[in-house]
Amino acid sequence: MKTAVIVDAIRTPTGRGKTGGALTGLHPTDLLGQLFKTLVARNQLDSATVDDVIIGCVSQVGEQSGSPGRLAWLGAGLAEQVPATVVDRRCGSSQQAVHFAAQGIAAGAYDIVVAGGVESMSRVPMFSARIDQDPLGSMVYGRYPDGLTTQGIAAERIAAKWGISREELDVFSVESHHRASAAQRSGAFDTEIIPVTSGNATLLGLDETIRADTTFERLAALQPSFVDEGVRGRYPQINWSVTAGNSSQLADGASALLLMSEQTAQRLGLKPRARFVSFDVIGDDPLMMLTAPITSTRRALEKAGLRAQDIDHFEVNEAFASVPLAWMREFKVDPRRVNPRGGAIALGHPLGASGGRLMTTMLHALEQTGGRYGLQTMCEAGGLANTTIIERL
Numbered sequence: 001m002k003t004a005v006i007v008d009a010i011r012t013p014t015g016r017g018k019t020g021g022a023l024t025g026l027h028p029t030d031l032l033g034q035l036f037k038t039l040v041a042r043n044q045l046d047s048a049t050v051d052d053v054i055i056g057c058v059s060q061v062g063e064q065s066g067s068p069g070r071l072a073w074l075g076a077g078l079a080e081q082v083p084a085t086v087v088d089r090r091c092g093s094s095q096q097a098v099h100f101a102a103q104g105i106a107a108g109a110y111d112i113v114v115a116g117g118v119e120s121m122s123r124v125p126m127f128s129a130r131i132d133q134d135p136l137g138s139m140v141y142g143r144y145p146d147g148l149t150t151q152g153i154a155a156e157r158i159a160a161k162w163g164i165s166r167e168e169l170d171v172f173s174v175e176s177h178h179r180a181s182a183a184q185r186s187g188a189f190d191t192e193i194i195p196v197t198s199g200n201a202t203l204l205g206l207d208e209t210i211r212a213d214t215t216f217e218r219l220a221a222l223q224p225s226f227v228d229e230g231v232r233g234r235y236p237q238i239n240w241s242v243t244a245g246n247s248s249q250l251a252d253g254a255s256a257l258l259l260m261s262e263q264t265a266q267r268l269g270l271k272p273r274a275r276f277v278s279f280d281v282i283g284d285d286p287l288m289m290l291t292a293p294i295t296s297t298r299r300a301l302e303k304a305g306l307r308a309q310d311i312d313h314f315e316v317n318e319a320f321a322s323v324p325l326a327w328m329r330e331f332k333v334d335p336r337r338v339n340p341r342g343g344a345i346a347l348g349h350p351l352g353a354s355g356g357r358l359m360t361t362m363l364h365a366l367e368q369t370g371g372r373y374g375l376q377t378m379c380e381a382g383g384l385a386n387t388t389i390i391e392r393l
Contacts, residue, residue: 170246
């Protein structure tokens with residue numbers, strides 16, 4: 001098998017995923033296309049040598065319905081013969097895109113792949129594809145008579161099961177903003193972010209989702225987001241602690257990674273920056289919904305022959321604060337190594353782009369701190385999770 005390596009990894013800044021955000025005026029394919037142009041140009045790559053473009057995107061309707069990876073590639077002026085496809089594994093879509101790309105390289109099917117993701121949540125709102133239709137079907141209701149849990153209720157159930165208090169959720173969320181703000185002020189994000197432009201104007205050069213002035217008192221004043229009288233009686237064990245402040249933010253953004261076989265990178269005179277150590281994807285209880293990162297992490301570590309203590313940098317997606325907090329209850333690692341530059345609570349969660357964003361941040365952080373191993377895991381709707389372990393080279 002060939003060794004799959006990361007040669008480059010970049011992302012856009014995250015824009016607020018509501019009307020009025022800095023990236024609201026930009027079509028999602030234009031957002032992603034700017035990353036493609038930069039990735040090819042700065043690596044002096046002949047775009048015709050790319051074997052495939054694999055892009056994660058969750059809401060594949062409206063402006064994101066026409067295979068955004070293909071259209072972004074064409075819009076960037078790159079080689080027409082390069083194919084592209086779109087992956088939807090919910091929040092882990094671009095992490096799965098990276099898995100497919102690296103696995104294809106390892107198997108010898110590819111030499112060079114661009115993988116990543118895009119989501120414009122301001123222009124294509126979450127659940128746009130449903131048009132008020134129930135996606136489950138009678139057979140699912142036959143197995144789960146009450147249907148599947150919403151993610152908000154799942155986050156509440158996780159907090160209850162692991163005994164995580166409202167105070168812990170809010171303290172963790174304040175820390176996410178403060179860590180992200182510190183990384184932004186220090187310039188730690190500068191090497192991974194490509195400013196987004198329109199014509200000659202820069203639309204956004206820094207993540208606009210970070211609230212450096214966030215305080216515990218402000219978050220504590222927010223009301224729970226997912227409780228009403230209809231659900232209160234169904235879940236008597238829940239304390240109703242999940243709010244907009246301790247959940248991920250809607251966001252616009254894109255991410256892109258250049259992956260190659262190690263031999264191809266050497267032949268082209270490009271430096272491999274990290275290699276893939278192990279991959280995992282698994283399903284878990286769809287009613288608890290967001291617990292699969294725990295199982296998936298254990299499996300990825302076992303496949304790699306590593307312990308949690310061997311990992312220098314963890315990225316555990318902050319879909320809700322209860323998810324990484326429950327994960328930390330299980331693995332008991334140094335909290336300073338978990339999302340040390342903040343997570344989706346501060347940096348936003350542009351669904352299809354988030355897996356690539358986490359991978360990009362983790363790679364740059366390992367390089368800047370001298371760490372060796374990084375582990376990234378994402379909870380995903382339906383009770384799924386992806387985990388990836390990389391080794392900095």
